[in-house]
Amino acid sequence: MNSSWLNLSQRVALYKTEAEMDLKTLWRTPGFILPCLAFPVLFYLLFGVMLSKGQHAEYLLVSYAAFGVMGPALFNFGANVATERAQGWLTLKQISPAPIGSWLFGKTLSCLLLALLILLLLFVCAGAIAGVRLYTSQWLQLAGVLLLGTIPFCLLGLTLGLTLSSKSAPATINLIYLPLAFLGGLWLPLQLLPTALQQLALVLPSYHLGQLGYAVISKDRGEPFWVNVAVLVAYSLVFIWLATRRFRAQSHDRR
Template identity: 45%
Template sequence: MKSTVYTLFLETKLDLLSALRTPSFAVPALAFPVLLYLFFGIFMVQDRPQDSVEISTYTMVNYMVFGLMAPSLFNFGAHIAQERESGWLELKLISPMPATYYLFAKCLSAVTFTLSISMLLFLFAGSLGNVKLELFQWVLLLLLAVVGTVPFCLLGLILGLKYSAKAASAITNLVFLPMAMLSGLWLPIFLMPTFMQQFAWVLPSYHLSQLGLASVGLGQGYSALFHLFALFLMSTIFLFTAVALYKKRGVS
């Protein structure tokens, strides 16, 4: 048991160091959601004191979801594609360490980014946005962020296994940005044309956002169980698709 935990710790540490030594990935991943929140969730609503706190809370949840998407998708998508083509993934797989350790460590690395982004957002929301939540609500949001990282890691794994290193980065962006927009993370979906609103129902980011908003009293009235089931169903589909691609690549 101790050796398993220590191996996972070392593998996660190596993956985090690799990410942090790539400023073009680490800096935007950490800074982008925080800067967007400061601009749209705090500074832009200061002239609307009557509902500024509600807007700050609403945007905090949405940018938390937006923030966890990038580390999960890119750490698995573009990075795994690069490691696969460079031979690093093959070296990992022929080592005594089980392949699941490699994938789980990458997931823990993405979760570390998620927690860092979430805590930064919470700090600015509480200090500058006057967002006041109960302790259990802050904890629940953190738990949602951690669990919500999983479907995006699986989706990123699919992209990383299916596409080449050059294509994976572009395609991950092609998935990431429209998903954020169509989920209502930047603009409430009720402000979008009706036909665009329908896309939100098949996006994990939308359901995770709705669970987060419901936990702070800003839900749109849909059942939390429905959103949980939708996330579970999508994660299951992503998992089976990733396993099929994993085997197709000749990995056992």
């Protein structure tokens, strides 16, 4: 019993250390942190408050909140993992006795904490500047739904980070991130897009993340809740499979 408790405490300490290290790495790169925090807030203030005169403040709060939480998930996993691969850090992690799960836990926790900070900034702007009034349960539900909804984007980022070079990763991820947001209806309501793009949106994870958020404020398109969840879960499983294949391929290449 004592041995099992010791192993458990060591494992917890290891996971905690990995999380702290990844958080410190993030905070030491303001070139990554500041745009992640600033862009969703600035876009919301510009389009949700100034240009629309606050008429669509609730709807656009969800839009830019969903857009905001996708960024850390894609870039912290995608660009940073690609850089760690190039520097040999990921190889060291894979051959060390520490479980690779601790490394993944650290990056996931960093993404969630940064996403939570983005949500808090947006919520403060929406309430204090745009005059958005939601029930406490709605604020909490919106934060919870969007944070959980970042998981498939973390896995997509991981897959990209394990596939792309460190030089091509940032540009490639931007080419995926921005169209995902636009085509998923997070920048413009889908009814303003051509019919073909509206149909395309139905298969994108960004669309279903947005719909889960809009449902909290009763501004979704009326699809069953489980459909949006099922699509995000399906994407998560596909990206887990792809990331696992990339991990195994890299391990095989080193032999």
